[in-house]
Amino acid sequence: MKTDTESRPYRYTGLVDRYRSRLPLAADAKAISLCEGNTPLIRLKHIPRTVGFSGEIYVKYEGLNPTGSFKDRGMTVAVTQAVHAGSHAVICASTGNTSASAAAYAARAGIQAFVLIPDGKVALGKLAQAIAYGATVVQIAGNFDDAMELVKELGKTEPVTIVNSINPYRLQGQKTAAFEIIEALGRPPDYHCLPVGNAGNITAHWIGYSEASGSGTDACVFCNNECTFTQHATSWHPPKMVGYQAAGSAPFMRGKKVTNPETVATAIRIGDPQSWKPAWTVQRESEGWFDECTDERILATQRLLASREGVFCEPASAASLAGALRDIQRGRIQQGSVVVCTLTGNGLKDPDVILKDGAPELIKVPAERAVVEKLLAAKLDA
Numbered sequence: 001m002k003t004d005t006e007s008r009p010y011r012y013t014g015l016v017d018r019y020r021s022r023l024p025l026a027a028d029a030k031a032i033s034l035c036e037g038n039t040p041l042i043r044l045k046h047i048p049r050t051v052g053f054s055g056e057i058y059v060k061y062e063g064l065n066p067t068g069s070f071k072d073r074g075m076t077v078a079v080t081q082a083v084h085a086g087s088h089a090v091i092c093a094s095t096g097n098t099s100a101s102a103a104a105y106a107a108r109a110g111i112q113a114f115v116l117i118p119d120g121k122v123a124l125g126k127l128a129q130a131i132a133y134g135a136t137v138v139q140i141a142g143n144f145d146d147a148m149e150l151v152k153e154l155g156k157t158e159p160v161t162i163v164n165s166i167n168p169y170r171l172q173g174q175k176t177a178a179f180e181i182i183e184a185l186g187r188p189p190d191y192h193c194l195p196v197g198n199a200g201n202i203t204a205h206w207i208g209y210s211e212a213s214g215s216g217t218d219a220c221v222f223c224n225n226e227c228t229f230t231q232h233a234t235s236w237h238p239p240k241m242v243g244y245q246a247a248g249s250a251p252f253m254r255g256k257k258v259t260n261p262e263t264v265a266t267a268i269r270i271g272d273p274q275s276w277k278p279a280w281t282v283q284r285e286s287e288g289w290f291d292e293c294t295d296e297r298i299l300a301t302q303r304l305l306a307s308r309e310g311v312f313c314e315p316a317s318a319a320s321l322a323g324a325l326r327d328i329q330r331g332r333i334q335q336g337s338v339v340v341c342t343l344t345g346n347g348l349k350d351p352d353v354i355l356k357d358g359a360p361e362l363i364k365v366p367a368e369r370a371v372v373e374k375l376l377a378a379k380l381d382a
């Protein structure tokens with residue numbers, strides 16, 4: 001049996017290995033990876049027709065990352081760098097997904113993780129993850145914004161590396177989603193829609209698209225002008241970046257901080273976005289916009305996507321598609337265009353939201369063939 005690595009087929013080993021030349025990591029920094037990234041870009045088949053859209057809608061299913069959210073893209077780079085720099089502990093404030101991701105990558109690196117979460121309103125699956133991965137979980141009597149302020153203070157004096165998106169390595173890792181989308185489509189989309197909380201991810205995507213579009217350079221960043229794409233990166237037009245917030249938690253719509261943010265989409269329940277300024281730059285440079293969606297619309301879209309397309313995302317993630325569908329109907333997103341919506345996290349993280357109100361009653365019957373048969377017949381006839 002052959003055992004040498006050379007004879008094996010290609011094995012994907014994570015985004016630090018895949019994109020190292022485009023990341024600001026030292027050549028000898030050892031990748032801390034769980035094979036994150038490389039997520040599917042799924043074309044929606046049924047939903048575009050229901051809103052009369054002649055273009056293409058794709059969802060980038062980031063819920064298929066190792067801990068179930070896009071945070072893993074940023075975390076692999078942030079923890080790789082932290083360990084390279086000699087850090088023995090990471091810390092973050094989190095509405096849930098950052099803590100799950102930080103905890104997992106710290107476990108992988110053999111270092112400690114401290115996570116500060118708001119009191120209540122953290123989806124059960126995310127809390128279970130942080131505990132399972134062995135982090136020290138600290139629930140503070142306050143919301144995400146309070147936790148974030150505390151983490152920033154602690155970071156000044158304690159021997160811990162902050163791995164929130166204020167850590168620039170996080171955004172560097174997250175920019176790779178834009179590279180993957182371009183590789184999958186052979187070009188950037190016309191519109192890229194994301195849910196916005198701290199606005200780190202929309203900023204990271206813009207960094208990725210800008211680098212890939214080669215602004216200011218003549219060479220294609222993918223290939224040095226040797227690529228097999230029909231067009232080189234230098235002639236690509238980057239997408240309009242569109243950020244959707246939950247109506248009860250929409251500082252970008254109000255033009256200022258929101259003191260008591262509220263929404264069922266707990267991952268974007270943030271009133272004081274850490275990437276406030278860069279996100280406005282993204283909006284301006286990309287000629288995109290911000291908008292808001294009600295919780296009702298977000299939840300309805302989450303269910304629509306699961307039941308019509310077979311893709312289950314968490315509530316915050318559904319804000320991207322909810323907003324896009326509305327902006328298609330309003331004509332703000334042009335007919336015939338290519339739209340990508342990022343599904344930031346996996347629906348399995350927050351099953352409560354599906355099982356709570358509005359869930360159909362479970363059908364309970366005796367274990368008898370005749371009874372079940374009758375039931376099937378009624379459904380099949382309907």
Ligand SMILES: *Cc1c(COP(=O)(O)O)cnc(C)c1O
Nearest residue numbers: 097197198199200201267344345
């Ligand atoms: C973190 C997160 C967001 C928000 O991303 P920002 O970079 O804070 O704007 C959205 N959805 C999910 C599922 C998240 O975990």
